[in-house]
Amino acid sequence: MQKCKGTPQEPLILSNDDNKSLKKLLSDVDSEFIEYIHKLGLHVKHIGITKNMQNSSTTIITLRTTCFKVDFNDFFVKIAPLK
DSSP states (O other): OOOOOBBOOOOOOEEEEOOHHHHHHHHHHHHHHHHHHHHHTTEEEEEEEETTTTEEEEEEEEOOOOOOOEEOOOOOOEEEEEE
């Protein structure tokens, strides 16, 4: 792994009032986070198949390679892509 270099772009700032872990905080605001990364180049492909009355589906989520700067403390998390 190597260090990413670049200038932080427009950040996503999330309030962390309950001192949650980063994983828990992102899962609580998943739609806001998904909308944010969608603007950065997120692609979603969904395939649904019904065969012999059995349903199956696959969802493929692809995010272009991007480095992020993440500031995380007791009060907020700030996530900014680097360019």
